[in-house]
Amino acid sequence: MRTRLTVVVAGVVVAALVVVAAVVAVSWWRGRDETQLQEATAYAPADAQRLSWTDWAGVRTAVKADLDASSSAGDVETFLDQGFDRDLTSTSALVQSAGVLQEHFGFSPATVQWELFSQSEQGAVVILRMPDGADLGTIAAHLEQSGFAKPATDALGGQVWSGGGELLPSIGADLTPELQYVALDADRHLVLTSDNEAYLQSTVDTLGDGSLPAGMQDVVDASGEPLSAAVYDGPYACKALAMGQADRSDQAEADQLVAEAGEVSPLTGFAMSAQPGGDVRVALGFENADQARTNADTRSVLASGPAPGQGGEFSDRFTVASAAADGDVVTLDLKPVPGSYVLSDLSTGPVLFATC
Incomplete structure (x- = not known):
């Protein structure tokens, strides 16, 4: 009986280990398939309406910048100028603060892996992913040295370091208000900052618990691995992209162009992204696949003609390489004209091909 019981128990243990191994393998595979943008947006607050993403490690690679924590503020500024020339830095909340961050905060675009700036009517938060080997204890030491009030407990586990609006000017000029409060999450290798202490703490407390609206998630998934x-x-x-922001003559021209192009449906989500190869991808979400198929044609026509509200023709800025519908999402792959700034110019309105 003892022998049989031992065999049975051993079999149960082996079976359990097999199940655990399978779960680990699936988790590893899913993590392997997940893009960095998808990883970042999973941390966004549930009320997010606008997300601005920068893959700083990818931008450093794209401009061949060799930077680390010991690089000078001048070297960081040179890197940012190179990134600006490639239209890769306009989505960051940290550009104007980069030199001071490098010298006084222990992190900056020179060392951060990626940045996600989330905004809503309730508040805003900057979420930064540090490399796996980064020492958040060093960042904590920088914050304390710069005058931030240390949390009473759990300084590396998500409690808020308090600075406030009066502290920032004493550290350095041009610091964005989004750096007034800082939280460090050592387990996830994250640094989070905000101009609102309560909103930051709420974000930390619910980190990863929320989910984006379906239309927003769809366009994130369609954006690939953008810089x-x-x-x-x-x-x-x-x-934000409405033609209603244009003057009356441009609005009248836009109405005529839309009437000629065909049916245009409201958007459920919008993403414009700079891709590693230099192209710009636009992802437009719709209520259903039928709307997406119809809008693939109309949006392509609108993106290939005049640009009322922006001036001139869209062809002065880019050519439409492809337009396709996949499920509820339309993707337009754009090839920028050399010297044009498609992402920074057209991620704010009015933009005819993104009209609702």
Whole structure:
């Protein structure tokens, strides 16, 4: 009986280990398939309406910048100038603060892996992913040395370091208000900052618990591995990119162009992203696949003609390499004209091909 029981128990243990191994393998595979943008947006607050993404490690590679924590503020500024020339830095909340960050905070675009800036009517937060080997204890020491009030407990586990608006000017000029409060999450290798202490703590407390609206998630999934991107939910996109911002003559021209192009449906999500090869991808979300198929044609026509509200023709800025519908999402792959700034110019309105 003892022998039989031992065999049975051993069999149960082996079976359990097999199940655990399978779960680990699936988790590893899913993590392997997940893009960095998808990883970042999984941390965004549930109320996010506008997301601005910068893959800083990818941008450093793209411009061949060799930087680390010991690089000078001048070297960081040179890197940012190179990134600006490639239209890869317009989505960052940290550009104007980069030199001071490098010298006084222990992190900056020279060392951060990626940055996600989330905005909503309730608040805003910058989420930064540090490399796996980064020592957040060093960042904590920088914060304390710079005058931030240390949390009473759990300094590396998500409690907020308090600075405030009066502290920042004493550290250095041009620091964005989004750096007034800082939280460090050593387990996830994250640094989070905000101009609102309560909103930052709420974000930390619910990190990874929320989910983006379906239309927003769809366009994130369609954006691949961009170096920088602007992502909006449907209502924000239809407001921020609306032709209603243009003057009357441009609005009249836009109405005529839309009437000639065909049916245009409201957006459920919008993303414009700079891809590693130099192209710009636009992802437009719709209520259903039928709307997406129809809008693939109309949006392609609108993106290939005049650009009322922007001036001139869209062909002065890019050519439409492809337009396709996949499920509820339309993707337009654009090839920028050399010297044009498609992402920074067209991620704010009015933009005819993103009209609702």
